[in-house]
Amino acid sequence: MTDKITLENVSKSFGRKTVLDGLSLSVEKGQSLVIIGGSGSGKSVTLKCILGLIHPDRGSIKVDGRETVGLSGRERARMLSRFGMLFQGAALFDSLPVWENVAFGLIEGQGIRRKEARDRAVDTLAQVGLGADVGDLFPSELSGGMQKRVGLARAIATRPEIIFFDEPTTGLDPIMADVINDLIVKCVKDLGATTLSITHDMSSASKIADRIAMLYQGRMIWEGPAKDVWNSGNDYVDQFVHGRADGPIRMALRA
Amino acid sequence: MNLLALVGRVFLAFLTQVGQFTLFALVSLSHCLRPPFYLRLTARQMIEIGYYSLPVVGLTAIFTGMVLALQTSSGFSELAAESSVAMIVAWGMTRELGPVLAGLMVAGRIGAAMAAEIGTMKVTEQVDALYTLSTNPYKYLVVPRLIAGATMLPLLVLVADIIGIFGGYVLGTTKLGFSEHGYISATWRHLEFIGVVSGLTKAAVFGLVIALMGCYHGIHSRGGAQGVGKATTNAVVSASILILLLNYVLTEMFFA
Ligand SMILES: Nc1ncnc2c1ncn2[C@@H]1O[C@H](COP(=O)(O)OP(=O)(O)OP(=O)(O)O)[C@@H](O)[C@H]1O
């Protein structure tokens, strides 16, 4: 079995609100899985559960076959050093300049010297289409799309084995979105990384995904190879990928 | 019936908070003893707390010293005045007013800033991002602030003591017509070791409390700008109340 990440029966409620309800999912080594699903369906929560930022109420989460629920702080830190995460809102450290943001995992996590880390940060920034001059700016001085790309650079700077992308292309123009899609594909190839991405953007999904899974009401209602998503034979998936207001999914207009 | 339920709920919420805070304090303090240490960040916090609070604390101290002298002088006969004014100013500043007033001023300045900064980091997921970059937020954010708070406040209070006594001296020699030599020697006579040390100990405790409250409310803030605002207020209010309460407890321990 070459499953890198396995979730079994994971449940999570916030107060009375059940977000994940017996979710199961697995990602093979070197594979790129894309999770699609409506807004508020718990996609970000799923990623955070795997990272241990949110503790699931029930269920098991394995990375490389090892149970990660209930890991101690130090073991968790060791596990996370193999992960990269792009947050939905970028979550850049606004007290640090851009280059230090990108180099953060290198300096604090791997103990690389600041000067060398800076050179590597500049290289990584170049990969996401940002010049070295951007490195000296602060996150608040960047546009939303640039922040996203810096977040992406930070996620891949440590060359992690497993990378999570939470909506990597939202807020980018179509050309840059495509550049980022290519970059994600390239990361997977070059690093041999296993990736788990979230997106609403179906063109992005079909470009980066090996497999696609759809999250609805706290569980995976469909999973299959990326090319099958357009004729999945599942009404829910059909409605979502074609973006129709009519169908089995009723959007809750009142939260 | 409804009222009882309400009282019960408030009481339980209070206990939850106390438990949560105690846990937070224990975890934070245990992290103070284990590497890695972030010296650069600790130094930055020390400058922020120690150096940039000097003007506020200095101004508070000088006026407090002056008003102490003024109030005391009106209560004594002319003959006893010089010695008693010097004594009250020296005692009052070193034992009580130095630590308490500096503590309250720093709680407003630093406690609020800590809660706002960490709270913003929390609600914008920067604290989560620290975790994913194998950095423990307790070590990276909380420990430097605790160390800076506990070490810098005694220094600030020492400065406040000196400035406060100087304030009393200035008022005494200019307005009340005391002799310069007499006032200084009376001050030396009445300055006692235990008074100064108790004041500095209080300051260290207050500094720790301010930083703990700022970090605790920051790291537990939720729900955007409003949540951060609430965390800031709570940090200042709870730190101020704790300072006044602990001041009593510590005075009792030192002098009773
Ligand atoms: N820390 C939290 N406390 C309480 N509720 C939360 C928390 N985090 C998420 N939720 C709730 O969980 C639900 C799912 O949130 P999540 O962020 O996973 O949605 P999502 O699928 O990523 O949506 P989007 O596509 O809009 O990003 C939401 O209803 C949200 O209100």
Ligand SMILES: [Mg+2]
């Ligand atoms: Mg999300």
